[in-house]
Amino acid sequence: MASKELPILKQDERGVIYDCCNFNLVVRKKGTISSDHAHKQAETIVLIEGDS
Numbered sequence: 001m002a003s004k005e006l007p008i009l010k011q012d013e014r015g016v017i018y019d020c021c022n023f024n025l026v027v028r029k030k031g032t033i034s035s036d037h038a039h040k041q042a043e044t045i046v047l048i049e050g051d052s
Helices: none
Strands: 008-012 015-019 024-028
Touching: none
Parallel strands: none
Antiparallel strands: 008 015, 015 024
């Protein structure tokens, strides 16, 4: 299986958001949070590593 680099949608001091076609992969640095915002559609979050 071949792999390729994911395009970066956004990158700042909190981490990186990658474009994975049908979803976004959000990689956050420890101790950071997302800004206060809302979405028009429901959002599903899957925690891969860490704690909530």
